[in-house]
Amino acid sequence: MLIAVLPGDGIGPEVAAEALRVLQALDLDLTFEEAPVGGAAYKAHGHPLPPGTLDLARHADAILFGAVGDPDCDALERALRPEQAILGLRRELGLFANLRPAKAFPELLGASALKPEIAAGIDLMIVRELTGDVYFGTPRGRRSTDVGLREGYDTMRYDEAEVSRIARLGFETARKRKGRLCSVDKANVLETSQLWRDVVIETSTDYPDVALTHMYVDNAAMQLVRDPGAFDVIVTGNLFGDILSDQASMCVGSIGLLPSASLDAAGKGLYEPIHGSAPDIAGKGKANPLATILSAAMMLRYSLGEPEAADRIEKAVATALAGGARTADLGGSLSTSEMGDRVLAAL
Ligand code: IPM
Numbered sequence: 001m002l003i004a005v006l007p008g009d010g011i012g013p014e015v016a017a018e019a020l021r022v023l024q025a026l027d028l029d030l031t032f033e034e035a036p037v038g039g040a041a042y043k044a045h046g047h048p049l050p051p052g053t054l055d056l057a058r059h060a061d062a063i064l065f066g067a068v069g070d071p072d073c074d075a076l077e078r079a080l081r082p083e084q085a086i087l088g089l090r091r092e093l094g095l096f097a098n099l100r101p102a103k104a105f106p107e108l109l110g111a112s113a114l115k116p117e118i119a120a121g122i123d124l125m126i127v128r129e130l131t132g133d134v135y136f137g138t139p140r141g142r143r144s145t146d147v148g149l150r151e152g153y154d155t156m157r158y159d160e161a162e163v164s165r166i167a168r169l170g171f172e173t174a175r176k177r178k179g180r181l182c183s184v185d186k187a188n189v190l191e192t193s194q195l196w197r198d199v200v201i202e203t204s205t206d207y208p209d210v211a212l213t214h215m216y217v218d219n220a221a222m223q224l225v226r227d228p229g230a231f232d233v234i235v236t237g238n239l240f241g242d243i244l245s246d247q248a249s250m251c252v253g254s255i256g257l258l259p260s261a262s263l264d265a266a267g268k269g270l271y272e273p274i275h276g277s278a279p280d281i282a283g284k285g286k287a288n289p290l291a292t293i294l295s296a297a298m299m300l301r302y303s304l305g306e307p308e309a310a311d312r313i314e315k316a317v318a319t320a321l322a323g324g325a326r327t328a329d330l331g332g333s334l335s336t337s338e339m340g341d342r343v344l345a346a347l
């Protein structure tokens, strides 16, 4: 099995290195090939997603991704900005489904932004559509209004096939969990969302065993902090999923803890922490590598057919946390590689 390793920018290389150490310790038949992506790739090759990197991602069995984003690149035209690398990979590889699990760690309830008794109940999965919505809709751009004001515009859109495809994955996911699916939209205001809701309801007839509810995104944001334990699976569009998954991470305790899988129709995937490149702490050895290590576990489970190895990693992370291992985001003082050491020791 060939794993493409795309460390990227900021803390990306630091956290990816720890996930690699963990994968290498497992004694599986894995080969790793690294390529530049994001701002690092722009600086080396003039493009955030160079053809060689896209090629490697295409023929690898799975992709381990660090993070992209570099303030040095803020002034570049949009097509050359680091974020275009991850958006381009999602689009080019058809990675339409983003799974973002959020589960409370009993040892970390104190790190949650919520009261411990509320945080304790969190065990949810956000199923985020990843290749449509206002992220990719056209037309988009900048223009001048009749009265000469600068105007920016984007297009929110979904067609019914895109909605039913992600809805099905939401229902299937709920079926393997507690059987509850909450579809999040803004159907009280947006046409795109009304279509979304209609199609989710139509799709639900194939899943009579799953309890479907609907929630407006503003209410969902509130319920996520009021009673997050009430959620099982959330299915939502690209933009709402982006926002709600960051929020869910702080409910668990740190954005440094949440992994993700981005899958195509055949189950091939890109695995990345949900956090960004955190330029403010890059290169300081302060970043929490657990979200990336847990992303590697998701890779073993969803793309490589190694569920036992995935369990081993997840247990090792839980053991390290139970043993008091804490990076700065969790109120501790371990460095990135020391946290990696603690996970390796528990493995
Ligand atoms: C994420 C990130 C990306 C997104 C950025 C880096 C383009 O925030 O994966 O959640 O908005 O999808």
Ligand code: MG
Binding pocket: 242, 243, 246, 274
């Ligand atoms: Mg995000």
